[in-house]
Amino acid sequence: MKPIATTRSTSGMPTGLLAIWWVVGSEIVIFGGLLGSYIMYRLSHDAWANQAANTNTALGTLNTFVLLTSSLFAVLAHRAAESGDGKKAARLLYYTIGGAVTFVCVKAFEWSTEIAHGYTITSNTFWSFYYTAAGIHALHVIAGAIIMAIVARDAAKNMELQRVELIGIYWHFVDIVWIFLFPLLYIAK
């Protein structure tokens, strides 16, 4: 039984939507602190460029493409949910989860190759940041995929369709974080 409080919307936004934006705000500062630290270290160490030259741009690009595409599925799922088509929304959400799984698999392959070449988290601070930042991001991808599976299961039964938009907003945020991680870790060499 939901309390009456949950159904009110004095601010003019549905409660869930309001809360998810606050979640995004709190995530911005987590990644902001991490990437801010990385940028400061990076700018003060020219030598990091030599290290960054060893990251795999092709796989990074592939992963960016995968995440952008999964974001497209998430927003299409939102549109389907808004028109009341829970089945279609669920199907599109499963495609999004597929994108998450692909992303994590590519990442696993990439990391194992790098570790095999001797670039581990303790090699030097560039690689520490590389694994930490991408790792925290990957955790967000995994957590998002799990939540999305729950949302999709309900959406298939036409339940809680408003949640499709909420998990979508979170997913797009995770996408945006990667949009910034990608040039920071792979492009700037």
Added chain:
Amino acid sequence: MSEESHTNYVKIWALLVVLLAVSVLGPMLEIQIITLLTAFGIAFVKAYLVAKYFMHINMTPRFVPYLMVTCLVFMLLFVVGTAPDVYKSEGTNWKKTAEWQYMPPSPADHGGAAEHH
């Protein structure tokens, strides 16, 4: 939400993919300023496109984009306050030599990022 249903999400996605391609190809010119512009300028454009067309941030009440910008501004503030300490790895009379054995300094002291690959 009539405005939104007119948005062609696939077109936005295609635009994002084109931008991605540009940001990957840009550094191949090996001109530092272009690398920076294509890598980070395009990242901001992509983030804007995702926030506007996928997250629909412009359809939320105005305080939401303000809140997001405030969070970013505070992060910028953090970097501004911290950078004078962390950014400098050498001063007029000192250098952080201890770290060199883990990551040797690049041969050109003030070399640009694009010169190494």
Added chain:
Amino acid sequence: MAESIPSDSPAVADDHHGHEEPSFWSKYVFSTDHKMIAMQYMFTGMAMAVIGGFMAYAFRMQLAFPGIEVPGFGIVTPANYNALVTNHGAIMIFWVAMPVLIAAFGNYLIPLMCGCDDMVFPKLNRLSYQIFLLSAVVLLSSFFVEGGGFGGAWTAYPPLSAKAEYSLTPLGSSIWLGAVALEFVAFLLGGINFITTAMNSRAPGMKLYDIPIVIWMIVIASILFLVSVGPLIAGAIMLLFDQQLGTAFFDPARGGDPVLWQHLFWFFGHPEVYVVLLPALGITAEIITVFARKKLFGYKTVLHTTIATGVLSFTVWAHHQFISGVDPRMAHVFTLTTLLISVPIAEMMFVYIATLYGGSIRLTTPMLWGLSFIAEFLIGGVTGIFLGASGADIYFHDTYFVLAHFHYTFFPIAIIGTFAGLTFWFPKMFGRMMNDRLGKIHFWGTIIPFNFIFIPLFVLGMGGQHRRIFDYSYFPELSMPWMQDIRVLATSSLLIMLGFQVVFFYNFIVSLRSGEKASKNPWKSNTLEWTADSPPPHGNWKELPTVYRGPYEYSVPGRDEDYWPQDQPN
């Protein structure tokens, strides 16, 4: 949404059993009711306060009588001493001030004062408490692992905190960090709940300027927490990797920068002061208006001042690092901003005094706590000016002057603020009045010894007594007889103060069982929580209230009564 009832919700489970009395577990332990969660936070916070107080007792005894066997603790070794000091600080801020002032009062007051039946996400609320409880257990468990509890001070500066060969607590430091991180997660979940509830679920008619100040303050504090804690979460992960994986984010020998941690920490750490200060200020505002029977002087001024304080609090953090080797040019900037932030806080003090001016003041126990909050916090604020100026801070830094200064801010916040709120809302929370006489004995028995603990410490600090020293007898110039006498004075005052807390617990328990029954509105207050039954039932009201005016319409001319509740049409 009726079709989406999750089957595991206790409320639903009750319905299936035909409105029976809920079982002990679903009523007290796994409740989603905001009032019960508030009580859980309150009692957990109190238990942690007892533990934190016991730690203070142990290390103060060691300082006053070096090397004695402390009754109830035993010999305090240097490692013990470090662990006690560190965890005293961490517990009192993260496990006492935060849960009691924000989580307990926030949980209790936000739905009641905003006129709704519960938090917007009751299950998230319950999860938040459970994570918090877990974090407390994890923290306490760090004392029982190899090497003992973490002893690198609550600020956990690397490289001391990052390397086991320096801190000598290979596991304790990581467990401590994990507990702090869990606690942050709990308060992020709780904070989002508070903000969303206050923004979205206010009673019909309650406009922005009709919200009681304490709700504004708790919400603004939650926002400050939410926006400032991110860098420290990132930093905690980096520090954890430094400790356990051997990375070198903060290791200067391998290219890291320990000052970065200090920035990450204090970028959160300074707003954190305001995170706990604001709810205490808000509680004081409610109490002062009720017991002075006067409208709050300048409601909008207070509100805008609070927001200004919140924004400014993000610009002052490096004043904690003046002697850490920060860029001296930045030290100028941070000195300026630090002195600036005293302006809005001073303004707040003047507003409270102006509210009192010409009021018909009733010196009840909650009012005494409220007034003493203003007086004691003022001392804390004024001594902060010395420390905020980078030139003076070079001499004061890491002495007992700093220690006495921040205890003069945190004690009023965490202890006086809590007692003020608890004695004020006790009738609403438990349906009975507290004994006023015992309450006043407890008040004086706490306030007088408190000043006798910390004013001497100011003197010692100005005498050059350094912090973080286990036994001053190793330092001839710091163990002169007069200095040792002052240490004994402070410690014995602490013993007296701790002793008087027994009066509080006695009063609490006796009033709970056999106190005078409280009416709905014993203090004749305006805000909405006083229109519910004492204690409010599940769902708070049979019919949710509507709001017609602001919360501080006391002594309005032309009315028979000197108060005008928010929910009365005229």
